[in-house]
Amino acid sequence: MPTPTGVGTEELRRANLRAILQTVHTRGPTTRAVLTRELGLNRSTIGALTFELQSLGLVTEQTSAVGGRSGRPSHLVVPCPDNVVVAVDVGVDRVAVALVGLGGDVLDRRDRGHQRGEHDVAHVVESVAQMIEDCLAAVPSKRCLGIGVAVPGAVRTGDGLVRFAPNLGWVEEPFTELLANRLGRPVSTGNDANLGVLAEHIRGVAVGYSDVAYLSASVGIGGGFLVGGVPLTGARGYAGEVGHMQVDSLGPECRCGSVGCWEMKVGENVLLRRAGRLPGGGPPAIAEVIASARDGEARAAAAVDEVAEWCGVGIRAIVNLFNPEIVVLGGVLSQVWSAASDRVDEALSRSTLISPRNDVEIRSARLEDDSPLIGAAELAFAPVLEHPQMVPQAV
Amino acid sequence: MPTPTGVGTEELRRANLRAILQTVHTRGPTTRAVLTRELGLNRSTIGALTFELQSLGLVTEQTSAVGGRSGRPSHLVVPCPDNVVVAVDVGVDRVAVALVGLGGDVLDRRDRGHQRGEHDVAHVVESVAQMIEDCLAAVPSKRCLGIGVAVPGAVRTGDGLVRFAPNLGWVEEPFTELLANRLGRPVSTGNDANLGVLAEHIRGVAVGYSDVAYLSASVGIGGGFLVGGVPLTGARGYAGEVGHMQVDSLGPECRCGSVGCWEMKVGENVLLRRAGRLPGGGPPAIAEVIASARDGEARAAAAVDEVAEWCGVGIRAIVNLFNPEIVVLGGVLSQVWSAASDRVDEALSRSTLISPRNDVEIRSARLEDDSPLIGAAELAFAPVLEHPQMVPQAV
Numbered sequence: 001m002p003t004p005t006g007v008g009t010e011e012l013r014r015a016n017l018r019a020i021l022q023t024v025h026t027r028g029p030t031t032r033a034v035l036t037r038e039l040g041l042n043r044s045t046i047g048a049l050t051f052e053l054q055s056l057g058l059v060t061e062q063t064s065a066v067g068g069r070s071g072r073p074s075h076l077v078v079p080c081p082d083n084v085v086v087a088v089d090v091g092v093d094r095v096a097v098a099l100v101g102l103g104g105d106v107l108d109r110r111d112r113g114h115q116r117g118e119h120d121v122a123h124v125v126e127s128v129a130q131m132i133e134d135c136l137a138a139v140p141s142k143r144c145l146g147i148g149v150a151v152p153g154a155v156r157t158g159d160g161l162v163r164f165a166p167n168l169g170w171v172e173e174p175f176t177e178l179l180a181n182r183l184g185r186p187v188s189t190g191n192d193a194n195l196g197v198l199a200e201h202i203r204g205v206a207v208g209y210s211d212v213a214y215l216s217a218s219v220g221i222g223g224g225f226l227v228g229g230v231p232l233t234g235a236r237g238y239a240g241e242v243g244h245m246q247v248d249s250l251g252p253e254c255r256c257g258s259v260g261c262w263e264m265k266v267g268e269n270v271l272l273r274r275a276g277r278l279p280g281g282g283p284p285a286i287a288e289v290i291a292s293a294r295d296g297e298a299r300a301a302a303a304v305d306e307v308a309e310w311c312g313v314g315i316r317a318i319v320n321l322f323n324p325e326i327v328v329l330g331g332v333l334s335q336v337w338s339a340a341s342d343r344v345d346e347a348l349s350r351s352t353l354i355s356p357r358n359d360v361e362i363r364s365a366r367l368e369d370d371s372p373l374i375g376a377a378e379l380a381f382a383p384v385l386e387h388p389q390m391v392p393q394a395v
Numbered sequence: 396m397p398t399p400t401g402v403g404t405e406e407l408r409r410a411n412l413r414a415i416l417q418t419v420h421t422r423g424p425t426t427r428a429v430l431t432r433e434l435g436l437n438r439s440t441i442g443a444l445t446f447e448l449q450s451l452g453l454v455t456e457q458t459s460a461v462g463g464r465s466g467r468p469s470h471l472v473v474p475c476p477d478n479v480v481v482a483v484d485v486g487v488d489r490v491a492v493a494l495v496g497l498g499g500d501v502l503d504r505r506d507r508g509h510q511r512g513e514h515d516v517a518h519v520v521e522s523v524a525q526m527i528e529d530c531l532a533a534v535p536s537k538r539c540l541g542i543g544v545a546v547p548g549a550v551r552t553g554d555g556l557v558r559f560a561p562n563l564g565w566v567e568e569p570f571t572e573l574l575a576n577r578l579g580r581p582v583s584t585g586n587d588a589n590l591g592v593l594a595e596h597i598r599g600v601a602v603g604y605s606d607v608a609y610l611s612a613s614v615g616i617g618g619g620f621l622v623g624g625v626p627l628t629g630a631r632g633y634a635g636e637v638g639h640m641q642v643d644s645l646g647p648e649c650r651c652g653s654v655g656c657w658e659m660k661v662g663e664n665v666l667l668r669r670a671g672r673l674p675g676g677g678p679p680a681i682a683e684v685i686a687s688a689r690d691g692e693a694r695a696a697a698a699v700d701e702v703a704e705w706c707g708v709g710i711r712a713i714v715n716l717f718n719p720e721i722v723v724l725g726g727v728l729s730q731v732w733s734a735a736s737d738r739v740d741e742a743l744s745r746s747t748l749i750s751p752r753n754d755v756e757i758r759s760a761r762l763e764d765d766s767p768l769i770g771a772a773e774l775a776f777a778p779v780l781e782h783p784q785m786v787p788q789a790v
Contacts, residue, residue: 238718247641
């Protein structure tokens with residue numbers, strides 16, 4: 001039961017301001033008529049609130065020639081793309097940086113390998129900072145609303161401390177603070193899978209779904225969840241760590257200290273080794289194994305089969321725990337699902353699924369490997385979408 | 396991101412009415428002064444709203460002799476115990492029925508074994524209905540606000556269909572509809588662990604916590620979760636099924652069709668068999684094994700040790716998935732935790748816990764085996780707490 005709270009009229013006005021901005025950011029240009037109908041507010045309220053958003057430089061209004069039912073021209077409320085955020089995805093192999101406009105368009109995009117292949121936090125901070133500065137220097141007239149970063153690890157709510165990012169070798173690294181100090185700007189950091197589910201919910205296959213499980217595997221497995229439309233963070237921001245569920249007491253040993261963790265059964269390198277390949281090739285190497293399996297190579301086929309089986313075991317646990325409407329798969333999970341959905345489904349359905357199988361959709365992520373990057377943009381937009389009146393006025 | 400919604404002033408008034416009633420129901424008698432301060436409303440608004448709640452027969456006002464800071468006597472808003480609900484807990488061995496007053500006091504309580512030990516749904520419905528009628532017949536002047544039932548199974552949101560209650564042998568049983576038709580009254584049904592976490596949150600060890608995992612084991616294991624203060628239900632109400640996470644590919648076989656499910660490692664009968672006892676003795680038999688282990692019986696001690704180890708494995712998965720502030724244990728999990736918390740903790744901490752161990756409290760349920768029953772009462776109160784103005788006016 002939520003704590004009872006009194007609500008005042010100023011809060012009401014802010015809620016409505018927020019509702020309009022969120023709507024045009026998510027859906028794109030929207031007529032006043034549609035806003036009036038969908039938000040259940042009257043025309044003059046909508047008019048006053050869109051005027052306020054215009055004054056804040058967050059939207060513009062265009063008069064559409066296409067009339068509504070009344071035949072009158074309708075005012076189109078348009079998110080103003082002079083407002084941008086910088087989104088960053090810190091991967092194990094590379095850093096991706098994107099300039100994203102209010103409304104969600106990617107205006108610029110840069111990728112760079114880690115300097116000398118290193119994950120030393122000071123190097124990563126410097127490299128990311130330079131990429132962000134380059135990106136912003138190219139658009140001096142834009143207003144930067146924020147910087148959002150996706151990291152493959154557990155990130156503490158509040159200060160963005162990276163508690164544990166095993167594939168970067170980071171433990172308790174104050175990454176967010178270091179980057180913010182280096183840039184002289186606030187930075188928000190989130191777990192890549194938590195941001196992935198957000199992106200798929202706002203702009204991907206999970207639009208319109210409230211209960212979503214996003215599971216993405218590369219070397220490890222990340223999990224991000226929406227529960228009743230709300231991101232699952234847990235008490236400190238560490239929720240969603242699906243990779244270390246013990247599924248097999250026989251092993252193998254995991255670098256976490258336990259045995260038989262789920263990510264030791266379905267990670268990229270597990271599949272590659274089982275197929276007799278060298279580890280480390282990433283998604284293209286996985287694609288090669290899958291193609292070889294299809295062409296009849298027995299060892300590749302057995303590897304895909306085995307990993308598909310373990311995909312089913314883990315997804316079953318997640319479905320029974322969360323009863324999601326949709327499971328969105330990324331990385332090697334998506335590749336295996338696309339290649340061997342029958343096999344995954346067989347493992348999933350072999351034992352009791354509490355929810356009927358037909359009630360759960362399983363889909364590959366629409367934004368593919370960019371779900372965390374797009375989610376990082378949404379993380380950066382979030383404060384302005386929550387409090388439009390607090391938008392920074394300086395460019 | 397929650398769907399943007401416009402908020403009107405009538406909705407605001409209802410939210411404040413709700414906030415007052417929820418506060419006095421949860422905390423008991425509360426002064427107007429405290430309500431004014433905590434809900435952030437002015438004195439005249441509180442006065443008008445409590446007057447409305449009095450008209451609805453939901454609260455009474457008493458003038459307290461103890462003055463506030465001003466020295467003036469303060470009006471004490473008191474939940475009116477003429478409003479009751481009937482709470483039911485359908486267990487595997489027995490049915491418990493309680494009459495609970497607004498404010499949470501248990502006014503009457505009855506337990507009865509299943510008729511002829513049977514779980515046939517028609518028999519259970521008839522037995523429960525008679526117990527409810529007996530309970531209400533004893534208090535003819537009370538106003539019954541609702542009937543809430545806890546069931547050890549997956550319950551569909553909306554119609555309360557029991558999709559799967561393996562320990563009762565129920566599959567897709569329209570239990571709620573049958574009971575409502577038999578009584579001629581609406582009935583709300585929920586999963587026992589989902590109601591258990593609610594009760595522990597409102598009146599137990601989890602008061603004040605927003606992220607709570609409640610894990611209770613008897614023959615099977617039930618899981619109930621609060622996520623950011625909100626009950627986790629999943630898309631259809633089936634979330635929280637923790638018992639069938641695969642933890643060991645070696646087995647044993649589970650009645651669900653899979654192998655090595657968590658509940659095959661920590662259920663009551665698992666512990667009893669490992670200790671060389673006959674299954675079926677329930678909590679007293681578990682207590683005997685624990686006492687024998689303490690007295691030095693090697694086989695009992697080994698059984699407790701082994702189950703404690705598997706408790707740790709499962710709790711670790713839950714902590715990594717949900718990052719709760721507190722894990723509340725019921726049934727055999729609570730018994731094993733009380734007897735062997737060091738052993739559970741050792742297993743829990745052997746491998747990586749994403750959240751620092753100190754950030755997670757582990758506690759036995761305060762309401763003990765009654766958490767689901769008290770939660771069923773809260774389920775029955777919920778519609779009136781949500782919409783006080785819709786309280787039934789007839790007694």
